Each structure stands twice: as C-alpha cells, then as structure tokens.
Amino acid sequence: FxxxxxxxxxxxxxxxxxxxxxxxxxxxxxxxxxxxxxxxxxxxxxxxxxxxxxxxxxxxxxxxxxxxxxxxxxxxxxxxxxxxxxxxxxxxxxxxxxxxxxxxxxxxxxxxxxxSRIIVIKEGKIIENSSKEELVSKYSFVYRIVIKMSGTSRSLEPFLVYYLKEKGIKMLGSFKMGEELSFFVTEPEAAAESISAFFSGRNASFKWLSMKKPTLSEIFMMLYLEELKNMTKIPVTKSEMDALSSEVRLLRKEFSDDEVFQYLCSLGIDAHVVSETLMKRDADDKRIK
Structure with a gap:
C-alpha cells in the first residue's frame, strides 16, 4: 500500500x-x-x-x-x-x-x-514437501534425548558427542540450548545406556535425562542440523583444553591417539594446541609415574 x-x-x-x-x-x-x-x-x-x-x-x-x-x-x-x-x-x-x-x-x-502442507527450504533447495501428518510419520523412528547438564559436567559435552559416535550410536544431529544438550537418535535405549556409562565411568553426573518423540518444531530443527560429521561444533579454547586434561587421559584409554587427535581438531581447536595438550598430558603422566 x-x-x-x-x-x-x-x-x-x-x-x-x-x-x-x-x-x-x-x-x-x-x-x-x-x-x-x-x-x-x-x-x-x-x-x-x-x-x-x-x-x-x-x-x-x-x-x-x-x-x-x-x-x-x-x-x-x-x-x-x-x-x-x-x-x-x-x-x-x-x-x-x-x-x-x-x-x-x-x-x-x-x-x-x-x-496443511509444509515445504522446508535449506540453502535454496527444497528438502521436504509434505503434509504435517506425513512429515511427523516420516520421522516416527526418531527420538529426541535431552540431557540437563550439571555445572561440573559441562566441560565433558564435546567428548560425550565423540563417545556416542564411537559407540555406534546413530545420531541425526545435536544441539545445545542453555544447560540442555539434545540428540536426535534412532536407538534411544542404547543411547541412554551409553550416556549413563559415559558419566559413571568418569565419576560425573547430569541432572536429568528425557526421551521422547520429536515435535514438528524439533523435526524442523533436525532437518537444519548437519550430519554428525559436520554438525555444529561446541567451541573449546586452549584454556578449556587445559581444564579437560583428565578427560583426554580417559579418552586415550578407550581410543587411539590418532582418533583423539582427529576428534579434538574436528571441534575447531588448532592442531598445534591439540598437539601441545596431548604432549602436556604425556608429561604429566610421566611425572605421576
């Protein structure tokens, strides 16, 4: 007008x-x-x-x-x-x-x-075109697991993602909102068991865990998340890596140095920082021995 x-x-x-x-x-x-x-x-x-x-x-x-x-x-x-x-x-x-x-x-x-009908466009391309009922039905095999993190366990978040991946948990994506970490998985019981094992093996805890079918809004979020290998990274700085040195030791007990190195780099940490952190962990271990 x-x-x-x-x-x-x-x-x-x-x-x-x-x-x-x-x-x-x-x-x-x-x-x-x-x-x-x-x-x-x-x-x-x-x-x-x-x-x-x-x-x-x-x-x-x-x-x-x-x-x-x-x-x-x-x-x-x-x-x-x-x-x-x-x-x-x-x-x-x-x-x-x-x-x-x-x-x-x-x-x-x-x-x-x-x-009555939904079209989802991502990067200029139509990735979904169906009715609401069809869209919900199409992803009926997906569950959303939400973990409410405690203050002391927040530093473990990036390693939890890696741990679940290495344990064979199929994830369609994940995202963080405040203290809540969410995963879209196809085998919720196995994922929940692996999450519990991850925390108990590190003498850490979380506040609560919920498991449910995703809503239409959550399906939309899932469609916009990259696949696990390209998912949104949880930023970790050098100072945070120093604080996570004990977690690095635990990871190296379960996975090879190459796997740990590649994962830390995938978080967006500079390769030199990763190398320094691993070498520092080696030096600390030698002093302890």
Whole structure:
C-alpha cells in the first residue's frame, strides 16, 4: 500500500490497478473491508495506522484481485498475540474460500496452527514437501534425548558427542540450548545406556535425562542440523583444553591417539594446541609415574 494515501484511497487505487469492473468494485470492497475489519479506519492515512492495522491493509490490497493463490512473506512476524490472532483468523477465513495461501515463516507454531502442507527450504533447495501428518510419520523412528547438564559436567559435552559416535550410536544431529544438550537418535535405549556409562565411568553426573518423540518444531530443527560429521561444533579454547586434561587421559584409554587427535581438531581447536595438550598430558603422566 501507499503510506500517504488513506485506507479507502489505497483500496480504490488497487481496484483500478487490477481493472476490477466498476459495477463490482463496491461489492468487492465491502466484502474485503468486512473481512479485514477496516471499517473504522477508512479515512485514516496509512502511515498513521498501527502495525496490526497496516498488516490488515496489506491483506486487503492483496485480496482485491481475488487471487487463487496468495503469497505472503512472514505475515505474522512482529505482532503481539492479540493482533496475531486477528490476522490468523483472516487467513483461515480466506483459506476457507478455497484459496491457497503460501507464506514464509521461521515460527513453527504458525505452521502448526495454520498450514496443511509444509515445504522446508535449506540453502535454496527444497528438502521436504509434505503434509504435517506425513512429515511427523516420516520421522516416527526418531527420538529426541535431552540431557540437563550439571555445572561440573559441562566441560565433558564435546567428548560425550565423540563417545556416542564411537559407540555406534546413530545420531541425526545435536544441539545445545542453555544447560540442555539434545540428540536426535534412532536407538534411544542404547543411547541412554551409553550416556549413563559415559558419566559413571568418569565419576560425573547430569541432572536429568528425557526421551521422547520429536515435535514438528524439533523435526524442523533436525532437518537444519548437519550430519554428525559436520554438525555444529561446541567451541573449546586452549584454556578449556587445559581444564579437560583428565578427560583426554580417559579418552586415550578407550581410543587411539590418532582418533583423539582427529576428534579434538574436528571441534575447531588448532592442531598445534591439540598437539601441545596431548604432549602436556604425556608429561604429566610421566611425572605421576
């Protein structure tokens, strides 16, 4: 819409722009105004409207041509719950008139409340195109394990990922949010047992562990995670590596030096830092002996 025109002037302008027959303009606009609830602001200049009313005017202008398919770019972003609810009502009403609505969003709650079909785009490519039910069913074999880490065990997080991988646990991805570390796995019982073994073998603990089927939002997150070998790295600095020297000793008891070296490098730590850390561990071991 044009900000310097009133709501009514904008609607009349777009009616002429789309060559709407003059005999149907009045009826057409009346229906759209009632649908978008713009009756009380027809004489208001568009730039003076609230954010929610501007969004309604956007929709009204888009509906003037009676499109079979309506494309919207994040129509619900930046709205408070009340205004968002009113826009959702309008979109559902439009959809009930057998009109297809295609809209982009990063908010999965919007998708769950409005969409019948979901397209997931990653790096410009469509990686999923299915109904909500089909998408959930497709990943019914996946479980999400969430571990609430304790303060003393947080330094073990990067090694836990490596440990699970070496124990043959198939992971489709992982991510960290606050104190919670999440894994998407196909064998939840085996993963939970390996996690417990990892902590008990190091005299460490975690606050709690949960296991459940992923929600639609969590499936979306999983689709955006890289495969395990390319997953988002948990950053480890040189000072943190010094603090993890005891963990390095435990890893070297279970895995070869080459495996430990490659894993530490995969975390994004400089190879020289890794070498220094391993050599420091060797020197410490010799002094202990």
């Amino acid at each position: 044009y900000e310097n025109l009133t709501v009514e002037e904008n609607l009349n302008y777009f009616s002429l722009f789309y060559n709407i027959p003059s005999k149907t303009i009045k009826k057409n606009l009346s229906e759209i105004i009632n649908l978008t609830n713009l009756q009380d602001c027809l004489g208001v200049v568009a730039k003076n409207l609230s954010g929610g009313m501007k969004r309604r005017l956007d929709l009204a202008c888009a509906l003037i041509s009676s499109p079979d398919v309506l494309f919207l770019d994040e129509p619900l972003s930046g709205l408070d719950p009340i205004r968002k609810s009113s826009i959702l009502f309008i979109l559902k009403k439009v959809n009930s008139f057998n009109r297809t609505i295609v809209f982009s969003t990063h908010n999965l709650s919007d998708v769950e409340s409005l969409c």
